[in-house]
Amino acid sequence: MTTDRGGDYKAALDYLNEVGGKVSEAGGELAAGIVALKVDLIVRWRLQRTRGPVEWEPFRDDLERVLSSTKYRDDFIKMYYYGLALFQCGDYTKGNVIFEKMRSQIRPNREVSRGLRNYLVGKEGFPRRFQGTVKAHHERYSVYCPDLATEVFVKRPPSGARNDATVHFYIAFSMYGPVAAFEPPEENQLLLP
DSSP states (O other): OOOOOHHHHHHHHHHHHHHHHHHHHTTOOOOHHHHHHHHHHHIIIIISSOOSOOOHHHHHHHHHHHHTSTTTTTOHHHHHHHHHHHHHTTOHHHHHHHHHHHHHHOOOOHHHHHSOOEEOBOTTSSBOEEEEEEEEETTEEEEEETTTTEEEEESSOOTTOOTTOEEEEEEEEETTEEEEEOSOOOGGGGSOO
């Protein structure tokens, strides 16, 4: 795609969805490469810039289809977005499994692996704020989030935080999975690095 206009992305996605519908009506299935193209359109259009809500369930389903193909099963970027989509859809356990798999298999440089790429967002597409309890585990910290019934790793606990302290945080994502972020994301942090 040579333009960066939302209308062009929407037109391309509508066309791919129309073709997919016709293929399904004929009893066929879109090739994984075409579904991967749909995924890439959503990433560029909705995730690299916060310009509206994402339809997470179809995005998750498309990623599941793509990752089931032999061509894409080891594609870590698509695996990352699959883990993110699982979290956005509320499947935190399965999302954590995907990120655990990535942590055990990839060794990118520190900046790539630990840089924050996305945030858990609400229906409107803006980062959600949570309340949780700090948990200390042998000089490592996490935050238990009762809203999600899951623990989230903490890179740097807020100053003065101690075990069982109540904190407010956002859930950010690196290639290694979800991370508690205690400051609201700035506009430029919402853009994919």
